[in-house]
Amino acid sequence: MSESRPTPTRTIPAPQQPTPMELGKYRPFHEVNGIDLPDRQWPSRRITQAPRWLSTDLRDGNQALIEPMNPERKRRMFDLIVAMGYKEIEVGFPAASQTDFDFVRSLIDSGAIPEDVTISVLTQARTDLIDRTVASLIGAPRATVHMYNATAPVFRDVVFRTDRAGTKNIAVSGTRDVMDYIDKHLDPDAIVGYEYSPEIFIDTEMEFALEVCEAVMDVWEPDGDREIILNLPATVERATPNVYADQIEWMSRNLSRRESVALSVHPHNDRGTAVASAELAVMAGADRVEGCLFGQGERTGNVDLVTLGMNLISQGVDAGIDFSDIDHIRRTVEYCTQMAVHPRHPYGGDLVYTAFSGSHQDAIKKGLIARDADVAAAGGNEGAVPWTVPYLPVDPRDVGRSYEAVIRVNSQSGKGGIAYLMSTERKLDLPRRLQIEFSRIVQNYTDTSGGEVTAETLWEIFTDEYLPAPTSSPLEPWGRFALRNTQLTSAGDASGEELAVTLLDDGEELDLVARGNGPIDAFTQILAGRGATVSVLDYAEHALSEGGDASAACYIEAEVEGQVVWGVGIDPSITTASFRAIVSAVNRAMR
Numbered sequence: 001m002s003e004s005r006p007t008p009t010r011t012i013p014a015p016q017q018p019t020p021m022e023l024g025k026y027r028p029f030h031e032v033n034g035i036d037l038p039d040r041q042w043p044s045r046r047i048t049q050a051p052r053w054l055s056t057d058l059r060d061g062n063q064a065l066i067e068p069m070n071p072e073r074k075r076r077m078f079d080l081i082v083a084m085g086y087k088e089i090e091v092g093f094p095a096a097s098q099t100d101f102d103f104v105r106s107l108i109d110s111g112a113i114p115e116d117v118t119i120s121v122l123t124q125a126r127t128d129l130i131d132r133t134v135a136s137l138i139g140a141p142r143a144t145v146h147m148y149n150a151t152a153p154v155f156r157d158v159v160f161r162t163d164r165a166g167t168k169n170i171a172v173s174g175t176r177d178v179m180d181y182i183d184k185h186l187d188p189d190a191i192v193g194y195e196y197s198p199e200i201f202i203d204t205e206m207e208f209a210l211e212v213c214e215a216v217m218d219v220w221e222p223d224g225d226r227e228i229i230l231n232l233p234a235t236v237e238r239a240t241p242n243v244y245a246d247q248i249e250w251m252s253r254n255l256s257r258r259e260s261v262a263l264s265v266h267p268h269n270d271r272g273t274a275v276a277s278a279e280l281a282v283m284a285g286a287d288r289v290e291g292c293l294f295g296q297g298e299r300t301g302n303v304d305l306v307t308l309g310m311n312l313i314s315q316g317v318d319a320g321i322d323f324s325d326i327d328h329i330r331r332t333v334e335y336c337t338q339m340a341v342h343p344r345h346p347y348g349g350d351l352v353y354t355a356f357s358g359s360h361q362d363a364i365k366k367g368l369i370a371r372d373a374d375v376a377a378a379g380g381n382e383g384a385v386p387w388t389v390p391y392l393p394v395d396p397r398d399v400g401r402s403y404e405a406v407i408r409v410n411s412q413s414g415k416g417g418i419a420y421l422m423s424t425e426r427k428l429d430l431p432r433r434l435q436i437e438f439s440r441i442v443q444n445y446t447d448t449s450g451g452e453v454t455a456e457t458l459w460e461i462f463t464d465e466y467l468p469a470p471t472s473s474p475l476e477p478w479g480r481f482a483l484r485n486t487q488l489t490s491a492g493d494a495s496g497e498e499l500a501v502t503l504l505d506d507g508e509e510l511d512l513v514a515r516g517n518g519p520i521d522a523f524t525q526i527l528a529g530r531g532a533t534v535s536v537l538d539y540a541e542h543a544l545s546e547g548g549d550a551s552a553a554c555y556i557e558a559e560v561e562g563q564v565v566w567g568v569g570i571d572p573s574i575t576t577a578s579f580r581a582i583v584s585a586v587n588r589a590m591r
């Protein structure tokens with residue numbers, strides 16, 4: 001290194017171009033609703049067990065749709081959620097519309113709710129709405145009534161125009177109404193739970209949120225097995241996930257009757273960190289998480305239940321949810337919501353098991369081969385071998401995706417992905433230097449054509465380049481020589497083997513004979529007689545299939561008239577495959 005060369009110095013630059021937005025109107029969250037929890041425990045906890053899940057696809061998800069689901073789409077969504085294994089499902093806001101009310105009724109009346117599934121319905125803390133909401137549940141053997149009122153200062157001041165006592169009273173009298181209407185409408189044998197949400201919890205002063213929750217509990221009287229669900233929503237995500245975690249830990253520590261409280265979280269994704277918020281909240285003591293499949297929901301969405309579940313699975317923790325056909329889940333969600341799942345959406349997006357760049361493809365290919373070997377050595381026990389394949393956080397097969405779709409080839413690809421596709425799609429294990437040669441040919445093609453090369457096009461490029469057989473593709477004509485018949489006989493003396501071939505040379509059909517110390521030697525002598533000097537530098541072969549009509553592939557690196565090129569031959573006979581490989585190399589060199 002030159003001694004005089006200047007080196008970069010570590011600096012944290014001042015903003016070079018200040019943002020043109022007015023920053024004065026935004027405040028750091030700790031100034032708005034800061035929480036001081038210096039002895040927080042959650043950072044050193046780990047998630048070793050899945051929380052309880054609630055799917056609110058049919059309520060929070062549905063209310064955020066451009067076109068809310070019709071009854072048929074709702075039912076498809078409900079059946080999907082049940083089939084996936086969710087046991088708590090918020091099915092609507094029955095007091096909001098006849099459609100919502102009728103949907104709840106249709107689930108109950110048609111016996112669509114399995115015995116181990118509890119539906120829930122949401123209502124505001126208003127007597128008439130509570131009456132109708134509870135009435136929607138008549139005949140349900142199990143259900144949860146979920147009531148909310150906003151508790152944050154701006155809602156007290158601007159929306160409800162009341163003080164803390166008034167806000168608390170809405171929650172308390174609403175809870176009483178819920179209990180009264182449960183008694184009035186529902187069968188005494190029905191198991192009816194209660195969920196209370198201090199909406200906008202994240203912006204609510206902690207001691208006031210606690211006070212309201214305690215007042216609600218004083219009415220519902222959770223005790224022993226009589227549970228209450230206290231759901232603490234990040235209705236609008238406004239702080240980093242650690243702040244939410246501090247709030248949840250603080251509530252978890254300070255709530256009375258904690259053993260009868262299912263502490264629930266309901267993160268939204270306004271800052272794009274809902275998944276982290278939910279995960280840290282679980283570390284902080286949350287027992288239950290509410291969200292939607294693929295993060296559908298108001299504005300930027302509810303927390304994504306698919307990502308949360310798969311994140312657990314990728315750590316070896318059973319999520320209790322079946323994601324084994326993620327494409328079916330995604331297609332159903334897209335059909336029901338009429339919203340597309342982003343191609344890069346974690347675990348379920350179209351592109352998430354696809355590598356475009358060469359070094360990724362190379363590492364994936366090597367990782368998959370190494371894994372196959374390790375699994376074979378472990379007697380086929382997949383579970384005994386940790387998943388460490390580079391660039392793939394989970395095994396695509398676990399979610400019903402296939403390796404065929406893993407690697408795509410485009411102008412950013414190197415030899416790894418190409419070799420992988422040739423191996424998986426065509427069973428051809430190209431020698432390393434042939435991989436390098438072929439990847440240059442593919443690169444030329446992608447540079448000219450742009451875009452992605454499918455496995456089919458890759459095969460066309462390969463056959464046009466290497467396989468000396470007539471082809472209809474316009475890419476390249478196949479060259480000067482073509483092999484027709486071959487017949488190999490032992491010369492019966494020390495002079496080796498005698499080879500008789502029928503060869504097309506520039507369209508002229510010739511019957512030629514030569515002796516050599518092996519078939520390849522004899523064949524190169526025949527070609528030398530036609531003015532093509534060939535010297536074989538490297539040779540590899542393998543079977544393509546098992547059984548009587550087994551084909552073989554042969555790869556030959558040869559020096560032809562001073563040029564080093566590869567040739568490939570495929571034939572049921574390994575000897576003929578090697579002749580074809582030589583013809584392939586010669587034709588390529590002479591082009």
Ligand SMILES: CC(=O)SCCNC(=O)CCNC(=O)[C@H](O)C(C)(C)COP(=O)(O)OP(=O)(O)OC[C@H]1O[C@@H](n2cnc3c(N)ncnc32)[C@H](O)[C@@H]1OP(=O)(O)O
Pocket residue numbers: 060063093095096097123124125126129148149150159160170199235298
């Ligand atoms: C964060 C969330 O996702 S919460 C769920 C939100 N989802 C929905 O609201 C969808 C369904 N809702 C609706 O269709 C309607 O709100 C209805 C049909 C239920 C009620 O409609 P309306 O009676 O016209 O009232 P609207 O929704 O405008 O409510 C406003 C009134 O309810 C009060 N209110 C709002 N939320 C609550 C609550 N949780 N508890 C008690 N009162 C409430 C407001 O203070 C306001 O009172 P005011 O009229 O005295 O000022």
Ligand SMILES: CC(C)C(=O)C(=O)O
Pocket residue numbers: 060122148197199200231233234235236266268
């Ligand atoms: C009703 C509550 C739980 C809600 O949807 C929210 O706060 O986002």
